[in-house]
Amino acid sequence: MSVVVEHLSKLYGAQRAVDDISFEAQSGQIVGFLGPNGAGKSTTMKIICGYLTPNAGSAKVCGYDVRTHSIEVRRRIGYLPEHNPLYTDMYVKEFLRFTGHIHGIRGRTLRHRIEEMISLCGLEREQHKKIGALSKGYRQRVGLAQALMHDPPVLILDEPTSGLDPNQITEIRQVIKEAATNKTIIFSTHILQEVEMLCDRVLIINRGRLVADAPIAQLRRMAQQQVLRVEFGHAVESTRLKNLPGVQTVEQESAWVYRISCHDSDILRPALLALIQQEAWNMLSLQNENNRLEDIFRQLTQNSKEAN
Numbered sequence: 001m002s003v004v005v006e007h008l009s010k011l012y013g014a015q016r017a018v019d020d021i022s023f024e025a026q027s028g029q030i031v032g033f034l035g036p037n038g039a040g041k042s043t044t045m046k047i048i049c050g051y052l053t054p055n056a057g058s059a060k061v062c063g064y065d066v067r068t069h070s071i072e073v074r075r076r077i078g079y080l081p082e083h084n085p086l087y088t089d090m091y092v093k094e095f096l097r098f099t100g101h102i103h104g105i106r107g108r109t110l111r112h113r114i115e116e117m118i119s120l121c122g123l124e125r126e127q128h129k130k131i132g133a134l135s136k137g138y139r140q141r142v143g144l145a146q147a148l149m150h151d152p153p154v155l156i157l158d159e160p161t162s163g164l165d166p167n168q169i170t171e172i173r174q175v176i177k178e179a180a181t182n183k184t185i186i187f188s189t190h191i192l193q194e195v196e197m198l199c200d201r202v203l204i205i206n207r208g209r210l211v212a213d214a215p216i217a218q219l220r221r222m223a224q225q226q227v228l229r230v231e232f233g234h235a236v237e238s239t240r241l242k243n244l245p246g247v248q249t250v251e252q253e254s255a256w257v258y259r260i261s262c263h264d265s266d267i268l269r270p271a272l273l274a275l276i277q278q279e280a281w282n283m284l285s286l287q288n289e290n291n292r293l294e295d296i297f298r299q300l301t302q303n304s305k306e307a308n
C-alpha cells in the first residue's frame with residue numbers, strides 16, 4: 001500500500017479537527033477526498049505530507065512513517081497545497097529548476113525533466129514568464145509541475161481545480177489523469193462531478209470523522225434513498241406526490257418533471273401509478289434513477305451531523 005493512515009487524530013487546542021481516521025490507498029488509484037468546509041481534509045493531507053504532526057495515530061507513505069522518516073516521505077510525495085505558495089519573482093523554468101535541485105536532480109536529467117513537466121502541464125506558452133505574471137490557472141499548473149517534478153509515487157492535491165475557469169478545470173483534470181498511471185493520487189475537491197469523472201474511490205470526511213470509504217458504485221448502493229424520476233405531459237400538484245407513502249422529498253427538475261426520493265421505490269411505484277390512473281394524468285416516462293453523488297454526500301454528512 002502506498003498510503004496507510006491508522007487511527008489518525010489532530011487537535012487544534014480543544015478542537016478535534018481530525019478524529020480517529022483510518023484508510024489506505026494503493027498505486028494506480030485516484031482517491032477523491034470529500035467533505036464540507038472545515039471537515040478536516042487539508043489537515044489530514046498536511047499530516048500525510050509531513051507538514052503537521054498528528055496527536056495520535058500514524059500515517060505511512062510507501063512504508064515510511066511520516067513522523068520518524070519525514071525526509072523519506074517527502075522524497076516519495078508530491079504535494080499541491082490548497083493555497084499553492086509560489087515564488088512570484090521567479091521565472092517558471094527557474095522555479096522548476098529550483099524545485100528539481102531541492103530533489104537532487106541535476107544536469108541533463110534536470111533539463112529533460114523540466115521540458116517534460118512544461119509539456120505535461122501545458123506550460124509551453126507561459127514558460128518564459130515570471131510566476132507573478134501568470135493567471136490563476138497557469139499558477140496552478142506550475143504548482144502541479146513542482147509536485148510532479150521528482151516523479152513521486154504519491155501525489156496529494158488539495159483542491160487542485162478550485163477557482164479555475166471551466167476550460168482550465170478540464171485541462172487540469174486531464175493532467176491529473178495522465179499523471180495517475182502508476183501513482184497514488186489523493187485529491188480534495190468540492191466539485192462532486194469531478195469525483196465521478198476522475199476517481200476510483202471516494203473518502204468522505206465530516207467534522208473530522210470518516211463517514212464513507214468506498215468506490216462510487218458501492219456508495220450509490222449504500223445510499224438509504226431511492227429516486228423515481230417521473231415526467232408528465234402537463235403540470236401536476238406536487239403536494240399530491242409528496243403525500244404518497246414513504247416519500248421523502250419531491251424535487252421539480254423542470255416544468256413537468258419530478259424527482260421523488262423515497263426509502264423503497266418498490267412500494268412507491270404502484271402507489272404512484274394508482275394515483276396517476278385515478279387522476280387520469282398523462283405520464284410520459286417513469287424511471288428508477290441512480291442516486292446522485294450530491295444526494296449521497298448530503299445524506300452522509302447530515303446524518304453524521306445529527307449523530308454528533
Ligand SMILES: Nc1ncnc2c1ncn2[C@@H]1O[C@H](COP(=O)(O)OP(=O)(O)OP(=O)(O)O)[C@@H](O)[C@H]1O
Pocket residue numbers: 012017035036037038039040041042043044082
Ligand atoms: N492552524 C489552525 N489552527 C486552528 N484551527 C485550525 C487550523 N487549521 C485548521 N483549523 C481548523 O480545523 C478544522 C479543519 O480544517 P481543515 O482546513 O482541515 O478543513 P477542510 O476540510 O480542508 O476545509 P475546506 O474545505 O474549507 O478547505 C476547521 O475547523 C479549521 O478552522
